[in-house]
Amino acid sequence: MAETSMTRAEKRQLRRLKRFDNPWMNPKLIWGVGLLLGIIALGLIGRVLWDPELVFTGSAPLKLPPIGFENIRGQSGVLDHPLGTDGGGRDMLALIIIGAPNTLFVGLLASLIGMSIGIFLGFSAGFLGGRTDDTIRVLADVMITIPPLLILVVFQSAFGDVTLTLMALLIAGFVWQSPTRLIRAQVLSMKQSGYVQMAQLSGASTSHIMFNEMLPNLVPYLFGSFIANVTTSIVTAVGLEVLGLGPQRIPTLGRTIYEAINAGALIQNLWWWWGIPTLLLATMFIGLLLINLGLDEVSNPRLRKLS
Amino acid sequence: MTEETLDKPVLTLRDISIEFPTPKGVVQAVKNLDLTIQKGRRVGFIGESGSGKTTTALAVMQMLAEPGRVASGSIDLAGMDVLALSEEEMRKTRLSRIAYIPQGAMNSLNPVMRVEPQMWDAIIAHEGNMDRTALKQRSDAALASVGLPAHTGELFPHELSGGMKQRVCIALGIILNPDLIIADEPTSALDVVTQRQVMQTLKDIQEQIGSGLILIGHDMGLMAQSVDELAVLKDGELVEHGTVKQIIEAPKHPYTQDLISSVPLVGGDSFLNPDRNADAPKRDSQEPLLRFENVRKDYGAVTALHPMSFALQGDTPQIISIVGQSGSGKSTMGSIMLGFNPPSQGRVLYEGQDVQKMSAAQSLEFRKNVQAVFQDPYACFNPFYRVNHALKFPFKQFGLAQSEAHTQQAMEEACAAVGLDPDLVLSRYPHQLSGGQRQRLIVARALMLSPKLLIADEPVSMVDASLRATILSNIYDLKDKYGISILYITHDLATAYHVSDYVMVLYKGHVVEAGPPKEVIGQPQHPYTQLLIDSIPWPDLERSWGDGRGEHDVEKLQAQVERASAVYRGDVAGFDLARV
Numbered sequence: 001m002a003e004t005s006m007t008r009a010e011k012r013q014l015r016r017l018k019r020f021d022n023p024w025m026n027p028k029l030i031w032g033v034g035l036l037l038g039i040i041a042l043g044l045i046g047r048v049l050w051d052p053e054l055v056f057t058g059s060a061p062l063k064l065p066p067i068g069f070e071n072i073r074g075q076s077g078v079l080d081h082p083l084g085t086d087g088g089g090r091d092m093l094a095l096i097i098i099g100a101p102n103t104l105f106v107g108l109l110a111s112l113i114g115m116s117i118g119i120f121l122g123f124s125a126g127f128l129g130g131r132t133d134d135t136i137r138v139l140a141d142v143m144i145t146i147p148p149l150l151i152l153v154v155f156q157s158a159f160g161d162v163t164l165t166l167m168a169l170l171i172a173g174f175v176w177q178s179p180t181r182l183i184r185a186q187v188l189s190m191k192q193s194g195y196v197q198m199a200q201l202s203g204a205s206t207s208h209i210m211f212n213e214m215l216p217n218l219v220p221y222l223f224g225s226f227i228a229n230v231t232t233s234i235v236t237a238v239g240l241e242v243l244g245l246g247p248q249r250i251p252t253l254g255r256t257i258y259e260a261i262n263a264g265a266l267i268q269n270l271w272w273w274w275g276i277p278t279l280l281l282a283t284m285f286i287g288l289l290l291i292n293l294g295l296d297e298v299s300n301p302r303l304r305k306l307s
Numbered sequence: 308m309t310e311e312t313l314d315k316p317v318l319t320l321r322d323i324s325i326e327f328p329t330p331k332g333v334v335q336a337v338k339n340l341d342l343t344i345q346k347g348r349r350v351g352f353i354g355e356s357g358s359g360k361t362t363t364a365l366a367v368m369q370m371l372a373e374p375g376r377v378a379s380g381s382i383d384l385a386g387m388d389v390l391a392l393s394e395e396e397m398r399k400t401r402l403s404r405i406a407y408i409p410q411g412a413m414n415s416l417n418p419v420m421r422v423e424p425q426m427w428d429a430i431i432a433h434e435g436n437m438d439r440t441a442l443k444q445r446s447d448a449a450l451a452s453v454g455l456p457a458h459t460g461e462l463f464p465h466e467l468s469g470g471m472k473q474r475v476c477i478a479l480g481i482i483l484n485p486d487l488i489i490a491d492e493p494t495s496a497l498d499v500v501t502q503r504q505v506m507q508t509l510k511d512i513q514e515q516i517g518s519g520l521i522l523i524g525h526d527m528g529l530m531a532q533s534v535d536e537l538a539v540l541k542d543g544e545l546v547e548h549g550t551v552k553q554i555i556e557a558p559k560h561p562y563t564q565d566l567i568s569s570v571p572l573v574g575g576d577s578f579l580n581p582d583r584n585a586d587a588p589k590r591d592s593q594e595p596l597l598r599f600e601n602v603r604k605d606y607g608a609v610t611a612l613h614p615m616s617f618a619l620q621g622d623t624p625q626i627i628s629i630v631g632q633s634g635s636g637k638s639t640m641g642s643i644m645l646g647f648n649p650p651s652q653g654r655v656l657y658e659g660q661d662v663q664k665m666s667a668a669q670s671l672e673f674r675k676n677v678q679a680v681f682q683d684p685y686a687c688f689n690p691f692y693r694v695n696h697a698l699k700f701p702f703k704q705f706g707l708a709q710s711e712a713h714t715q716q717a718m719e720e721a722c723a724a725v726g727l728d729p730d731l732v733l734s735r736y737p738h739q740l741s742g743g744q745r746q747r748l749i750v751a752r753a754l755m756l757s758p759k760l761l762i763a764d765e766p767v768s769m770v771d772a773s774l775r776a777t778i779l780s781n782i783y784d785l786k787d788k789y790g791i792s793i794l795y796i797t798h799d800l801a802t803a804y805h806v807s808d809y810v811m812v813l814y815k816g817h818v819v820e821a822g823p824p825k826e827v828i829g830q831p832q833h834p835y836t837q838l839l840i841d842s843i844p845w846p847d848l849e850r851s852w853g854d855g856r857g858e859h860d861v862e863k864l865q866a867q868v869e870r871a872s873a874v875y876r877g878d879v880a881g882f883d884l885a886r887v
Contacts, residue, residue, distance in 0.1 A: 194686030195697075197647065198749075202701030203674040216691035 029294025035287030039100050039280065046097030054081075054091035055098050055251050062089045066272050084272045086256070087263040092276055099251040100280050102164060106252070107234035109168035114175035114233070115226050121176065122183025123210055126191065137184070140177040148174035149239055156245040167246050171236050175229045182225055183218065190214050220299030227292045231285060238281060253277040315385060317487050317519035318344040318367065323380035325359070325366055325543075336362045336375065337543045344487070349513065349520040351530040351551075353566065354540035355771040356742075360523045363540075364489045368405050369397045385486050403433045406480035408473075408490040408509075415476055416464040422450075422475055423460035426482055433483060449478040452515065453508050470501035474508055481512050487519045494529070498632040498798065499842040503852060506533050506844075525772050527570050528844035531555055532852040539563045555846060569773045570846050571801040573828055594659030596621025596760055596792060597644065597677075601653035604639050604816075612636040612643070612816045614653060616885035619794075621759060623881055624786045626793045628803035628824070631813035632839075637796045640813075641764045644794065645679055675705040678758040680782070682765040684745035688737035694745070695733040698752045705756060721751035725781045743774035750781045757789060764796045779806060800839060804828040809879045812836050814868060821884055822876025832876070835868045 046052075054060065064085040067077035077084060083092035125136040148171070155170055156162060162170075190196055199213050240246045241254025242261070260266075260274035325337040337359040344350050352360040365371050367382055367389060382389040384404060392400060401407075409415045417425055426446040431437070447457045453474040464472060473493055480488055490509060494502040510533060513520045522534050530537055530551065537554045539547040539562065546560045558564045595618040604612040613636075619627065631637045642648040643655055646662040655662045657673050665673060681687055688697055698718050699708075708714040722729040725747040732744060740748070746766060753761050763782055767775040783806050785791045797803055803810055803824060810827045812820040812835065820833040831837045844852055875886055 194681055194683050195689040197679075197681065198687050198697060199689075199700070200647070201645070201674060201679055203671045203704045204700070213689055217689070 024298060026294040026297055028290045029298065032287045032290030032292075032294055035283055035290070036104070039104060039284060039287075043097055043101030046093070050094055050097055051091075052094055052098055054094035057088040057090060060085045060089045060091055063087055063268075063270055063273075066092070069272075072269060083276060086259065086273050087265070087270070088259075092272060095251050095256055096253070096276060096280055099253045099256055099277065100284075102250060103234060103237065103253045103281070104284065106164055106168045106171070106237045107230045109165065110171035110175060110233035110237070111226055111229035113169065113172035114229050115179050115222065117172070117176035118179025118225070119183055119222070122180045123187055123214075125180070126184040126187025127206065127210060133184075136180065140180045143174070143177045144181075146174075148236055152236065152240055153243065153245060156240055161248040162246060164247055164250060164252075167237060167240070168233070171233050174236070175232055179222075179225045179229065182221060186218055186221060187214060190217065220295065223295050224292060224299070227288055227295065231288045231292075234281075234284065234288075253281055315346070316343045316383075317346050317348075317385050318342075318521075319381075319383040320363070320367075321381045321383070323363065323366065323382065324378045325362055325371065325375060326378045327375045335543055337366070340380070340543075340545050342538060342545065342548065344519045344521065346486075346519060347514070347517045348536060349510070349522060349534040350536045350538060351534035352521060352523045352538050352540060353525060353527065353530055355525060355773065357542075358540040359543040360540050361491055362543075364407070364491060364521055364523060367487075367489065368401055368407060370401075370407075399433060402429055402480070402485065403483040404485050405487045405489065406483070406485040408476050408480045408488065408493050410492045410495055416472060418464055421461055421463055422467075426460070426479055429479060429482055445482065446478075449482045450475075452481065452512055453478045468501075469497050470505055473497060473501075473505050477505075477509055477512065481516060481518075484516050485518055487521070488513060489521045489523070491523045492525075493522075495524070499844075500632065500838060502529070503842045503844070509533075526844065527555075527566050527772070527846040531846040531848060532844040539566070552848060555848060565773050567846060569776050571776065571799075571805055572845070572847075573801050573804045573840065573843070592658040594656070595619055596658060597794075598656040598659075599653070600656065602643060602650045602655060603652040604636070604643060604648070605651045610816055611639045612650075614887070615640075615818065616653075618883045619760075619792060620881040620883075621792050624790045624792050625808045625879070625881055626783070626786055626795055626806050627882055628795045628797060628807035628810045629813060630797055630800055630803050630810060630839075632798055634815070635813040636816040637798075637813050638764055639816075641679070641762050641794070641796050644762055645677065646673070671705070675756060676759040677762065678753045678756055678760075679762040679764065680746070680749050680753060680766045683769055684742045684749060685737075685769070687749055688745060690737055692736075693734055694737055694740065694748055698733075698748065698755060701752065702755055707756070717755050718751075721755045722748070724754055724784070725751045726777065727751065741771075743770050743778065746770055746774075746778055747781060750778065750785070753791075754785060754789065758791060761785060761791050761793045762796070763793055765798070766795075767802070768798070775802070782806070800828050800843065809882050811884065812839070818873055818884065818887075819868070819871070820874045820876065822874075823879060826876040833868075833874045834864070834871050836874075838864065838868070 060081050061075075062085060063071055063073075064075060064081050065071045065077045066084040067079065067082050069084075070076045081091050081093070083096070085091055086095070121136050121140070125133040152170055152174070156167070159166070196209060196213055199209050204213070237246065237252075238254035238257075241252055242258050244258050244262070246252065246255065248255075254277075256277045257274050260270065263273075265271075265273040320340055320342045323337055323340045324335060327334045327336055340359075340363060342350075352363065354360050362371065362375070366377050367384070369389065369392070371377070377390060384400070387400070387404075389397075389400070416422070423443070423446050426449060427442045430442060430445060446460055450457060450459055455471065455474055455478065459467070459471065459475070464475075467475065477493070488509075493509065494505050497505060506529065509520070520534075522530070524530060534551060537547075537549065537551050538545055539554070539560065541562045547554060547558065547563045554563060555567060558567055598618040599616050601614045601616055602612065603610065603614045619625070629637045629640060639648065643650050644662075646655070649663050657677065660669055660673070662673065688694055695718060698721065699714055702708050702714055702717060707717070718733060719729040722732060727744060727747055732740060732748065737745060750766075761782075766782060767778050770778060779802055782793065782795075786793050795803065795807060805824075807824050810821065810824045811818050812827060812833065814835045820827050820831065820836045827836065828840065831840055873887065875884070
């Protein structure tokens with residue numbers, strides 16, 4: 001009876017409210033995760049269904065457009081190379097199948113290492129205090145003011161050709177500061193909280209207090225910080241690659257853009273060469289942003305709007 | 308008064324229901340409330356947290372938090388239908404016709420603005436721009452009416468004390484002569500001495516401008532001393548409404564009876580039954596259980612605790628109360644005893660062993676035997692775990708658990724001992740339990756560990772009034788049935804009177820009066836103790852609260868308190884306080 005007496009607006013509101021029963025059923029989060037999984041799936045399924053050997057120079061005619069388009073020379077796209085080919089005759093589809101997961105991998109690895117350093121330093125600074133805290137805090141503050149690209153350009157030119165892992169390691173050296181500061185601040189405030197005092201009264205060891213009492217409550221912050229760091233790391237990696245640094249022989253989205261610019265793709269109107277990698281990067285960032293917004297709403301119920 | 312009551316009522320609430328849609332259905336915060344407030348009358352809204360008293364007040368100002376809404380009924384403010392007003396009309400009505408004095412005056416003033424301009428903003432927002440001298444005149448008059456000197460207006464909020472800030476908030480509230488003042492627990496953050504001054508100010512100013520007053524609170528004593536009529540709310544329903552006299556002398560609803568009887572009085576009947584007396588746990592050491600040797604604590608230039616020495620023998624269980632206002636050093640003492648806070652000078656000895664210089668094994672033994680109950684039951688549980696984590700973990704950590712089943716059994720027994728149903732509470736998350744349930748679980752935790760000494764730091768100050776007596780008797784049982792010595796730290800003299808064997812009154816880190824409670828609290832001799840006891844609002848209409856001013860020249864009083872030397876009244880066996 002109550003159901004029938006409700007207006008349509010009220011029913012809609014109730015439905016919206018019900019959706020909040022399970023905070024993880026957050027549309028932003030689902031879309032974000034979906035986009036990223038799509039890129040990973042492209043890499044995995046693509047390797048099975050498409051020939052990854054096509055990423056090598058000269059495996060196909062040069063500068064072919066995607067299907068349904070014509071290039072300047074009047075050639076139209078062919079089914080063998082549905083997304084066209086680049087100036088070296090490499091197949092674009094194969095390039096993004098190999099390149100997109102590589103770019104994502106660098107971002108995830110760098111962020112993972114950065115977070116681990118951040119958790120360790122943040123906990124040490126917040127929990128031990130004193131001289132340790134001063135040292136870590138000053139170090140983090142100084143590192144935050146240094147533009148990472150500047151240093152990395154120097155490093156990478158010195159290393160010459162690097163592997164993806166080495167590049168991730170170098171980037172990780174610049175993404176640990178903000179998690180360190182975030183965790184330090186949280187630990188400092190948590191140290192005064194009733195449940196940590198209770199744990200001390202219970203004779204808990206320092207490691208128990210850190211990992212069993214404090215860390216679980218930090219998980220939402222860590223997740224958010226991790227995703228933000230993945231974005232930063234990818235931006236940094238792509239930035240370096242577009243400058244022509246980073247791995248020379250392994251296809252990545254950034255390197256493809258670098259080669260396109262270098263070969264004058266912009267002037268020759270070879271839009272698919274630089275456009276497709278850019279589009280994929282944009283998709284990646286939108287996915288990460290949506291995950292971050294979604295996680296924010298999951299961990300902070302006040303952000304879950306009712307309308 | 309009689310000709311005023313003939314006037315139109317200031318506020319008429321007719322059949323008001325307020326609901327909050329939530330994922331689990333619509334919550335009815337207030338149900339069919341009918342109430343009329345006459346001009347010049349003071350009406351108290353009393354009830355527990357969640358009873359709908361603040362929600363009702365906020366509805367009158369159309370300031371309900373989203374997604375709350377007034378589902379039915381009408382609100383009539385001196386002939387104006389509040390619910391029909393547009394947002395802009397409502398904005399003009401707020402402050403000029405209804406003023407709201409919030410709970411936390413500390414957070415209600417803009418910290419980067421001086422006091423005066425904040426008052427001017429209020430005037431300009433309602434009456435348009437005007438001459439600066441006129442503004443100045445108005446704000447000075449408002450400050451003077453709450454007993455603050457005019458130069459207060461040129462200060463920043465952080466330069467004022469808590470009581471002064473609350474009075475500035477009152478001045479801000481009455482500056483436009485509203486028809487109705489709503490004061491939401493205006494004194495809950497203040498100590499009893501300041502509370503009396505602030506309440507007196509509020510009553511005076513309300514009489515002067517002849518407005519209606521809604522006083523929201525949970526303290527029956529404060530209500531009895533401050534209002535004309537009482538409205539008792541429970542779970543969103545108005546269960547009883549009448550004059551204070553009717554309600555205090557002949558409460559009809561059982562909940563009202565509970566509220567009145569739960570206020571402990573100095574003297575009068577005890578809410579405890581001190582028949583049994585368990586022996587203290589056997590001790591191997593001849594040394595006193597806890598000894599303070601000239602302990603002193605400084606925070607920078609401020610001395611929180613002046614050198615103090617005492618020894619608690621601990622052979623017979625005792626409750627020692629440490630009483631004082633905020634800033635008296637009593638909580639500092641608590642954290643020094645627990646070893647959380649090293650003393651600046653002197654030593655704290657537990658069975659002859661310095662608490663700050665213990666080996667890992669000794670430290671574990673000390674932790675097992677010295678437990679604590681803290682003030683805030685909301686913070687004491689890790690929100691990540693179910694509440695049984697807080698009980699299970701120390702039990703295992705101290706090697707008391709023989710098996711999983713044994714732990715479970717011990718937890719269930721401890722819960723039952725504090726009057727909780729173990730099946731209902733143990734597997735819940737902290738946020739699913741009320742403050743009272745959580746605090747009782749913390750007491751159950753202490754009980755499971757059977758320590759020799761329990762430090763209870765304001766254990767009931769954040770719990771609803773009707774539960775305080777229950778929790779205190781739970782704590783008292785620890786001494787009575789299980790032979791645990793207790794250090795009870797509190798600002799509440801009435802409870803200290805009932806539970807303790809020995810009372811120490813602290814003022815600015817000094818002991819000012821100490822001895823058995825019947826003497827110290829029953830017949831206080833030190834001016835500070837006398838002042839504290841006078842300032843308690845009694846739920847007794849015969850007993851006047853005093854007008855709270857003439858005698859309240861703070862500086863004179865301060866000088867008097869500081870001149871007087873400490874008074875020591877009689878000793879009890881097993882506790883030696885060094886006399887300074």
